[in-house]
Structure formats: C-alpha cells, structure tokens
Amino acid sequence: MVLKAFFPTCCASADSGLLVGRWVPEQSSAVVLAVVHFPFIPIQVKELLAQVQQASRVGMAVLGTWCHRQQEPEESLGHFLEGLGTIFSHEPWLQLCRERGSKFWSCKAIHRQVSAAPDVPSEDQVMLIFYDQRKVLLSQLHPPTVVSDHQDGDTMASTGGLAVVFDTVARSEVLFCSDQYDEGPVRLSHWQSEGVEASVLVELAKRASGPVCLLLACLLSLISAASGCRLWKLWPLPFIRSKLSTCEQLRHRLDHLTLVFSTQKAQSPAQLMRKANMLVSVLLDVALGLMLLSWLHSSNRIGQLADALVPVADHVAEELQHLLQWLMGAPAGLKMNRALDQVLGRFFLYHIHLWISYIHLMSPFIERILWHVGLSACLGLTVALSILSDIIALLTFHIYCFYVYGARLYCLKIYGLSSLWRLFRGKKWNVLRQRVDSCSYNLDQLFIGTLLFTILVFLLPTTALYYLVFTLLRLLVVTVQGLIHLLVDLVNTLPLYSLGLRLCRPYRLADKPSALQ
Structure with a gap:
C-alpha cells in the first residue's frame, strides 16, 4: 500500500522531533503541519493538540517522528523514537529521516496492530510530497466548508484531492502562532517559526491602522460635508466646477480615499483587492507628485x-x-x-x-x-x-x-x-x-x-x-x-x-x- 505524506519544505532543516498534523484515511494521506522539537513532555504535546483541535475544528494527531541525522546521532534516538510510537499510538506510524551528508530521505510507515507477528511490524511505501505552507495560506484555495476528522466522530466534508491539504493548513493558523523564542513548554518548527519576531513592526502598524483610519475617515467626512454645502450650488459655481478637470479629479480622489480609509471590513476578496489597488494607486500618485514638486523647485x-x-x-x-x-x-x-x-x-x-x-x-x-x-x-x-x-x-x-x-x-x-x-x-x-x-x-x-x-x-x-x-x-x-x-x-x-x-x-x-x- 502506498501512503502519501505532505511534508512542509520549511521543516526540512528542523531539529529531530515529532511530526504533528492530520491523517486523512479516505485518501491514505498525512498532512504534516509542524515538527515538535526535543525535549518535550508527551502530556503537554497532547494538551497543545487538543487546544488547536478545539480552535480549528480539525483533528490533530502525532503522525510519527522526524530525525535529522545531520544534527543528531542515530544511536541516541533509535530506542527513543521506537518508544514514542507506543505513547501516542497512531496508525500508521510515520518515520521520516534525512540521511547524513546526502539529499536522500528515508520514509517508512509502520503498522503495529495489523501485523501477523506481534514483534514484526508491517511497513507501507510512502510517497513524500513537499509543499510550501506560506503559499498555501496566501493562495486561499480552500473551500469554505468545515472539515472534521473521523477521530472526533464528525462527518467528513465532501472535498477531494488537494482541497483537504489547503483546508487543513488554512484552519491550523492557531498552531502557527508560536515561534522559536516562545517560553512555552512545546517548541515547534513551521513556516512562521523563523519570521514571527521580524513582523513586530507589521503588527504595530496593524494595531495603529484602526485609529488612523478612523481619524482619516472623520476628516474625509468633514471635507465631503463641506463640499456638499449649498453655497457651492449657487450659479455659476456648479457650471464652473463641471468644466474644470481639477474639481473632477479632487472629487474622484476624495471618493477613493473614503473607500480606502473606511473602517468597514471588506466583504469579499474582490472588494479587498479593489481597496488595495486604490491604496497603491494613491501612494504612487503622491510619490510621483512629490518628485515633480522637487523637480520644479530645483534650479529655479x-x-x-x-x-x-x-x-x-x-x-x-x-x-x-x-x-x-x-x-x-x-x-x-x-x-x-x-x-x-x-x-x-x-x-x-x-x-x-x-x-x-x-x-x-x-x-x-x-x-x-x-x-x-x-x-x-x-x-x-x-x-x-x-x-x-x-x-x-x-x-x-x-x-x-x-x-x-x-x-x-x-x-x-x-x-x-x-x-x-x-x-x-x-x-x-x-x-x-x-x-x-x-x-x-x-x-x-x-x-x-x-x-x-x-x-x-x-x-x-x-x-x-x-x-x-x-x-x-x-x-x-x-x-x-x-x-x-x-x-x-x-x-x-x-x-x-x-x-x-x-x-x-x-x-x-x-x-x-x-x-x-
């Protein structure tokens, strides 16, 4: 039997540990989401998976072990990795290993319960498939259906192919909230484990964007109210305003800024893309205007x-x-x-x-x-x-x-x-x-x-x-x-x-x- 294992490329250089992810029995495939590093306490790993499963409604489990032999000696992990299979008891139990000084990988899927002899576990062939978690999350190709696991007693949604992989990664954002500098009991490796500390400025900008947008929205509403005053409707002001291109452009820019700095959340991806295009257009327009201004005021x-x-x-x-x-x-x-x-x-x-x-x-x-x-x-x-x-x-x-x-x-x-x-x-x-x-x-x-x-x-x-x-x-x-x-x-x-x-x-x-x- 051939099993498919979807492995994130960001974990290829991670330290040895446990493979955390979701098992899809209908497709005989395993979606690896993160690697839990040694040392750890098994009960704390189970508590973390329970919290993620409750928040994301996706069945999480320890799928197997990951051994990076370029970083850890093989003899120090042999018996310990075999013992982890009895603690977490997942069928099948994956054993992924990267050989020392080589680009080849060792992939095994062991079945202990269905084995004919109790001491000789059966093995399946594993097809290793690499995927980029960041691209999967950004592409947003998963359908808006709630996917649950048979291990929890829920009904599997009718999705096939790569849709299960996209949905699993997209709903597991809670698992990606911790980085390598967290002081928690469990240390993980995933797509954001190396970059969360670099996004502090981005997070601060997100926190400050709300009050700034609210202030600009109030200012733009005052400008709109002033432009709609009855004084501007007296003849011949409407006629002159309709003939001047400057007034038309200022009106368009006011509408664009009102939409960009609106405090209402975008209802659809198309509306969000439209706001992003308008924001980039306004920024480019202002940048080109400042360049023209500097050129005009230089050399008289x-x-x-x-x-x-x-x-x-x-x-x-x-x-x-x-x-x-x-x-x-x-x-x-x-x-x-x-x-x-x-x-x-x-x-x-x-x-x-x-x-x-x-x-x-x-x-x-x-x-x-x-x-x-x-x-x-x-x-x-x-x-x-x-x-x-x-x-x-x-x-x-x-x-x-x-x-x-x-x-x-x-x-x-x-x-x-x-x-x-x-x-x-x-x-x-x-x-x-x-x-x-x-x-x-x-x-x-x-x-x-x-x-x-x-x-x-x-x-x-x-x-x-x-x-x-x-x-x-x-x-x-x-x-x-x-x-x-x-x-x-x-x-x-x-x-x-x-x-x-x-x-x-x-x-x-x-x-x-x-x-x-």
Whole structure:
C-alpha cells in the first residue's frame, strides 16, 4: 500500500522531533503541519493538540517522528523514537529521516496492530510530497466548508484531492502562532517559526491602522460635508466646477480615499483587492507628485517656465495672426467672399489682440501662480496634470471662442439652407407636430426665398473654410488635453497591486474554482 505524506519544505532543516498534523484515511494521506522539537513532555504535546483541535475544528494527531541525522546521532534516538510510537499510538506510524551528508530521505510507515507477528511490524511505501505552507495560506484555495476528522466522530466534508491539504493548513493558523523564542513548554518548527519576531513592526502598524483610519475617515467626512454645502450650488459655481478637470479629479480622489480609509471590513476578496489597488494607486500618485514638486523647485525651473510663457503666447498669437491674414486673402487659390472674409478676419484679429493684452497684464503674476500650482503636486501627479489641463484650456480660450463662433455661424447657414430648400419643394417644418408637411407659397415668398438661398450658398464656402480651420485648431487642443486625461485615468484605474502580485506572487491571484477542480 502506498501512503502519501505532505511534508512542509520549511521543516526540512528542523531539529529531530515529532511530526504533528492530520491523517486523512479516505485518501491514505498525512498532512504534516509542524515538527515538535526535543525535549518535550508527551502530556503537554497532547494538551497543545487538543487546544488547536478545539480552535480549528480539525483533528490533530502525532503522525510519527522526524530525525535529522545531520544534527543528531542515530544511536541516541533509535530506542527513543521506537518508544514514542507506543505513547501516542497512531496508525500508521510515520518515520521520516534525512540521511547524513546526502539529499536522500528515508520514509517508512509502520503498522503495529495489523501485523501477523506481534514483534514484526508491517511497513507501507510512502510517497513524500513537499509543499510550501506560506503559499498555501496566501493562495486561499480552500473551500469554505468545515472539515472534521473521523477521530472526533464528525462527518467528513465532501472535498477531494488537494482541497483537504489547503483546508487543513488554512484552519491550523492557531498552531502557527508560536515561534522559536516562545517560553512555552512545546517548541515547534513551521513556516512562521523563523519570521514571527521580524513582523513586530507589521503588527504595530496593524494595531495603529484602526485609529488612523478612523481619524482619516472623520476628516474625509468633514471635507465631503463641506463640499456638499449649498453655497457651492449657487450659479455659476456648479457650471464652473463641471468644466474644470481639477474639481473632477479632487472629487474622484476624495471618493477613493473614503473607500480606502473606511473602517468597514471588506466583504469579499474582490472588494479587498479593489481597496488595495486604490491604496497603491494613491501612494504612487503622491510619490510621483512629490518628485515633480522637487523637480520644479530645483534650479529655479518655475521662474524659467514663467519667463518662457509670455514669449510662447506671443509666438502663438503671431502665428494665428498670420493664419487669419492668409484666410483674408486667397487661401489655396479659392475664391472667397471678400466682404464677409474681411469682417470675420478683423473680428478674430481683434479677439487675438484682446487676448495678448490680457496675457501681458497677467505677466507679473504668472510666476506666483505657477509656484502655487506647483505646490498642488503634493496632492498627487494626477492633480497637477488636471491643473495643467485647465491651464491649457485657459491659455487657448481664444481658440475655443473662434471654434464656437465658426460652428454657430456654419450651423445657422446650414439650417437656413435646409429650410429654404424645403421652400422650393413646397414643404415646411411643422413645429407643433415635429414633422415636414406640405405647404403652398405665393410668388413673393418664392422670390425672397430664392434670393436668400442664393446669398447663403455664395457665403457658405467662406464660412465653411473658417469653420474647418478653427475646428482643426480646436481638435489639436482637445488631443493634447485628451492625452493628459488619458494619463490621469491610467494612474487612477491601473490595478498596480494586482499586477505586482501577478509578477511576484501569482498564486495569490489563483482562481478558486479552477484550482480545486
């Protein structure tokens, strides 16, 4: 008969002692959880197993002995190991031994009660299977069913394969609470026996996280209450807030921080993973913002940007003036309506003149404005990028005005031409019923309609050209802002924590149903 023994890799270098774990008779397998070191008192070992069994509801027993011959001489443990089998009396009794100076192991499973001769115990073959307890605990692949042992009289849950191993290790966390420096009567070796003392800072951080999260949650609730005040709902504040990317990003960050520092426990692993992704995203955002802040305030780069902003604005205005002068002539050899072309060109040139005057009026305050904007980077890189998007929108406001004027004028002409075209066809638009109905027109109406249609048709190329040029300029600005918003959304929504687990610890993201099937 072949028996399977699941042995933890962390116990391969442990001192000689007892194998503590759970026996699964249906699968003829033994799950080793820890090694009890010599010296010990048997009654204290039994009391420890009873406490663990009561807390975890998993049948614990002493499965056999473990002998590390590189650390202990064989003759000093021979008779003692044989006597332990009569004290704990488990069937079968495992005897695992690591040979001196070799990588080979000696594995035996002895049956004393079923032996034909009382002095000659029968032996079974043992298949030794190594597993990592830390990965098993972190993967959380065990089903949420209560598994009990036949030794306690309970009914075994219907789980098969590796699910029993996962469930046994996961429910035996009480056994892993002691380390090698504990002053208890029983000293164990398991996956955490070498690392519990190193996690003191982690435990202190866990203890302090509750009050810190409560304090931050109260602070965020006050900020949320202040942002929901009726004063912010007075016109035109809601309109301005909806147009500014900074306000939208601050609102998103407030929602993210409220979820991250919430005192409510996560209801599911998906919600816990979402909170972890948000926390890592916020930390990365703040770290990148601080790096940007240090870069801006070193070597007087803010002053250099402020000095270069006005010449850049003058250069852009000069290029726009050249473009309008080109449109006021004969662009690409097209025949334009000279009167309308001159009116539109002078109208837009006057807007550029007003905008340049405004920029020169604000030039003494630009450096101070950029300095305060740079301080906002401590809130995160996304906030700084949102402010940059708003600054671009303000600096190109004249281009937006040109686009709106050209679009409105073009739409009015298209609407007039479509209405006059229905006049030639003997139709009209019924406003009450929202449909096109037949209509009879007299001679004067047809004459005036023909005259207006001719005027609009000859003026349409000039209007369409201005609309096309300003639409392309507006599209260029929107593309730049879109790239900035794409970077902001990437930082906000990229699951960095999940990607890190996928690269470093993929077993943490293993699918439960597929892993158990």
